[in-house]
Amino acid sequence: MRAGSPALVLLILLAVTAAGQEKKASVQQKRNEPPPGWQVKPFSIENPSSDFRLALQGYVQADFRSFPDWPSDEEDGGRHADEFEWRRIRIGIDGRWKRLTFQVDVNPASREIREGKELRDAWLGLRLAKALQVRGGHMKLPVSPERLTSNAKTDFLERAAVVEALAPTRDWGVMLHGEIGRFLEYQAGVFEGDGSQSPDRAGTTAAARLVLRPARWLDLGGSYAQGEVRAEPVGGELDPTPKGFSGWSESGFRFYQPVFVDGRRLRWGADARIQAGPAAVWGEFLEGREQRRSQGPTLEDLPELRGDGWSLTATWLVTGEKKTRTIRPDRSLFGGPGAVEVAVRYQELWFDDVVDDGFESAGSRAANVRPAGFRAFTGGLSWWPSSFLRLMGNVLVERFDDALRAPEPGKDGTYVSLLGRVQVHLP
Amino acid sequence: MRRLAALAGLALLTACARGTPTAPTEAEPTPVPSAPPGAPIFDALVLHEASLELDRSAWKALRDHYLSNQYYAADLTVDGVVVRQVGIRSRGEGSRNEEKPGLKVEFDKYVPGQELYGYKSLVVDNLLQDASMLRERLAFLVFEAMGIAAPRNAHARLTVNGEYWGLYALVEPVSKPFLEARLGEKSGSLFDYEWRFPYDLSWLGPEPSAYVPLPFQPETNESKPDIATGLVSFVQAINETPDASFVSAMGERIDVDRFLTYVAVENALAEADGIVGDFGINNFYLYEYGAKNRFVFVPWDKDNTFRAGAWPLYRNLDTNVLTRKLVADPAKRQLYADAVSRTVDSFLNPRWLTPQLEIAYQQIRSAALADVYKPWTNDQFEASVGGLRGVIDAREHDVGAQR
Numbered sequence A: 001m002r003a004g005s006p007a008l009v010l011l012i013l014l015a016v017t018a019a020g021q022e023k024k025a026s027v028q029q030k031r032n033e034p035p036p037g038w039q040v041k042p043f044s045i046e047n048p049s050s051d052f053r054l055a056l057q058g059y060v061q062a063d064f065r066s067f068p069d070w071p072s073d074e075e076d077g078g079r080h081a082d083e084f085e086w087r088r089i090r091i092g093i094d095g096r097w098k099r100l101t102f103q104v105d106v107n108p109a110s111r112e113i114r115e116g117k118e119l120r121d122a123w124l125g126l127r128l129a130k131a132l133q134v135r136g137g138h139m140k141l142p143v144s145p146e147r148l149t150s151n152a153k154t155d156f157l158e159r160a161a162v163v164e165a166l167a168p169t170r171d172w173g174v175m176l177h178g179e180i181g182r183f184l185e186y187q188a189g190v191f192e193g194d195g196s197q198s199p200d201r202a203g204t205t206a207a208a209r210l211v212l213r214p215a216r217w218l219d220l221g222g223s224y225a226q227g228e229v230r231a232e233p234v235g236g237e238l239d240p241t242p243k244g245f246s247g248w249s250e251s252g253f254r255f256y257q258p259v260f261v262d263g264r265r266l267r268w269g270a271d272a273r274i275q276a277g278p279a280a281v282w283g284e285f286l287e288g289r290e291q292r293r294s295q296g297p298t299l300e301d302l303p304e305l306r307g308d309g310w311s312l313t314a315t316w317l318v319t320g321e322k323k324t325r326t327i328r329p330d331r332s333l334f335g336g337p338g339a340v341e342v343a344v345r346y347q348e349l350w351f352d353d354v355v356d357d358g359f360e361s362a363g364s365r366a367a368n369v370r371p372a373g374f375r376a377f378t379g380g381l382s383w384w385p386s387s388f389l390r391l392m393g394n395v396l397v398e399r400f401d402d403a404l405r406a407p408e409p410g411k412d413g414t415y416v417s418l419l420g421r422v423q424v425h426l427p
Numbered sequence B: 001m002r003r004l005a006a007l008a009g010l011a012l013l014t015a016c017a018r019g020t021p022t023a024p025t026e027a028e029p030t031p032v033p034s035a036p037p038g039a040p041i042f043d044a045l046v047l048h049e050a051s052l053e054l055d056r057s058a059w060k061a062l063r064d065h066y067l068s069n070q071y072y073a074a075d076l077t078v079d080g081v082v083v084r085q086v087g088i089r090s091r092g093e094g095s096r097n098e099e100k101p102g103l104k105v106e107f108d109k110y111v112p113g114q115e116l117y118g119y120k121s122l123v124v125d126n127l128l129q130d131a132s133m134l135r136e137r138l139a140f141l142v143f144e145a146m147g148i149a150a151p152r153n154a155h156a157r158l159t160v161n162g163e164y165w166g167l168y169a170l171v172e173p174v175s176k177p178f179l180e181a182r183l184g185e186k187s188g189s190l191f192d193y194e195w196r197f198p199y200d201l202s203w204l205g206p207e208p209s210a211y212v213p214l215p216f217q218p219e220t221n222e223s224k225p226d227i228a229t230g231l232v233s234f235v236q237a238i239n240e241t242p243d244a245s246f247v248s249a250m251g252e253r254i255d256v257d258r259f260l261t262y263v264a265v266e267n268a269l270a271e272a273d274g275i276v277g278d279f280g281i282n283n284f285y286l287y288e289y290g291a292k293n294r295f296v297f298v299p300w301d302k303d304n305t306f307r308a309g310a311w312p313l314y315r316n317l318d319t320n321v322l323t324r325k326l327v328a329d330p331a332k333r334q335l336y337a338d339a340v341s342r343t344v345d346s347f348l349n350p351r352w353l354t355p356q357l358e359i360a361y362q363q364i365r366s367a368a369l370a371d372v373y374k375p376w377t378n379d380q381f382e383a384s385v386g387g388l389r390g391v392i393d394a395r396e397h398d399v400g401a402q403r
Helices: A005-032 A161-166 B002-015 B056-064 B135-145 B176-183 B229-240 B243-251 B256-268 B321-326 B330-346 B353-369 B378-401
Strands: A039-041 A044-047 A052-066 A083-097 A100-106 A119-129 A132-140 A170-180 A184-191 A205-215 A218-229 A254-256 A263-276 A279-292 A302-317 A339-353 A372-386 A389-400 A414-425 B048-053 B072-078 B081-091 B102-106 B121-125 B153-160 B163-171 B189-193 B216-218 B284-288 B295-299
Touching: A083 A119, A119 A170, A161 A279, A161 A302, A161 A339, A218 A279, A254 A372, B048 B163, B056 B072, B056 B081, B121 B153, B135 B153, B135 B163, B135 B256, B135 B295, B135 B353, B153 B353, B163 B353, B189 B229, B229 B243, B229 B284, B229 B321, B243 B256, B243 B321, B256 B295, B256 B321, B256 B330, B330 B378, B353 B378
Parallel strands: B048 B153
Antiparallel strands: A039 A044, A044 A052, A052 A083, A052 A414, A083 A100, A100 A119, A119 A132, A132 A170, A170 A184, A184 A205, A205 A218, A218 A263, A263 A279, A279 A302, A302 A339, A339 A372, A372 A389, A389 A414, B048 B072, B072 B081, B081 B102, B102 B121, B121 B163, B153 B163, B189 B216, B189 B284, B284 B295
């Protein structure tokens, strides 16, 4: 999504509306004179007596990226030239009525390659008990905690590369989930695929996630997903497209191109999170494996493809707010500094096959896949002047294991990128 | 090991818990008259050594499925310079072959931004449609000598995974480095003419899709939505401009004299598959200069030349609308005939071209004879070179006799 006046108008509208609504909420409530029990809030309407709630949700993100260390190829459309981008415009509603819950939101303009197109969440849930809830529709597969975190609430502008590469996205399906006591949370479902808007989508996929809470400050998680990928047939009018994992760095450089896969796609992950007041430390490991049945140059079976990666993040809200998914400043800008968070992350991601014999090839039907890896350090600063505005800045220092496939072929060194974001969201 | 380290880290975390040529002017784009020195891989004075290393099953698959455009990764070495992880695929139209595949090399297929001497791709021609293996090289020399910018090419011995695979030609791709070096600018739209049906530049209607991407396949500015606008307008002008004003109207779109010289060189070379070929227009690139609505033709694939010593002077000029209407003008017809004469008098004769032939022949002979994948016998190779000598010997006299 490049610059677009509708996005600008929406951003301004959201900002002005949100700011205005904070002061005018009570005036509006009187003017609307809702029936007894009904509460009209700036972006929601509720009736606690009938256990009803309907809320508008959404956000707009405007990103700036600068690549001081990167070669800029003007002939290639200004690849890695400094750029401004309307990154996301998300709008939707969620609601609850007695045991039913639902959520629908769309992203009318997102970067297609990594995030798919318009439809995001569209699901309906039924709460039978706290320990047994059912959800059906279009939703995220329960694999990675960072994937399951909204784009508006991640600690950095971009999710870790391992999550983008190896965690599934959204698809149609049915899922059971719930909390058993205070110590166990689970999600398990069956989905039509592992990314409905992804060109490398697998077929029917089962996914599950379990989170243990042995202490209030500690989460231990594990995830698993498995599906079947079918390669496009060879010999049609168009050359088939490889459906294997793809490796993008956090700054958006593709250091590993997908290979042809066919057969089982398996993902598993482990994660841990420690939280103490304003500080949190968490880490995540993910592995993906893909079979390559009959995908060799002469239609022979090829060794399994493997992708692995991990990330470790530490965050600290220096203004003292408690670290939760939604950060609300204790004292917003006109009464204080807002909320300020510093964050650091280290991550690695690499791809290879499970054998090491013969010519190492970067080709899509490589019998011996040429390994490709990436590691990065990210420093981040977030500032919430108020509950509807977030300003972010990230510094990325990236390094690529295969210098040949680095942004500047043959340059074995680090690449620094600077990212900035203005985000306006409904509080 | 890394996975174990990552898991151990998570466990620990838990445990611890807490170069610039001048652009063409408005008046006249001016191609560089002779090939500038450049990439050493196109130096024709050297028989180059090229080698490919790739997975054996990939090479087998490339040959088994030689009609497919599937790319495979390989390491390419030319005269000791290694380019790693290039993409190679089978290429060609009539020259596609299982035993001795022609190859398109893309340096940046798997390594973004990778180039060799500024080129993103390279054609490794299998020389399969010319038993002498020399025709294209000599034809391009004549085009160049007559001031028509043509790709450079040079012969090379190709080995694949250590096995000698035959004599090939390294052909300079008509791409941005070529355009910049030879035409002075590269911002315009380049079209590769892909023969799909006998076409004579007649009006196919105003729909761009009638022309692009086939038969005019964009090679630059591919994503430009109006890339076909100038081309459609050019074809429309060719067809709808009245004869009386045709030459002057075309003068606003092309360098008419240079275009007629191009066509003259084709017929001097006794070519049967070019712009005035037997099967409609073929084997050229068309370049539209950036923001100028002017075009230039660039020759390509000239292995179908030197067909006969006797060749009609005005052969096939009426087989496409552009040349037919241009040579209807007496002055331009005369200019065309003079250009044919100049080609044979100055270059395509035993005095100028035969020495070039002999140098090239001596350079490639042993490599050609050792090439077991060529579809010709060694006797046929020698005979074809002999026939080539005969055509060169005959052309000057033949043209002179027709004037």
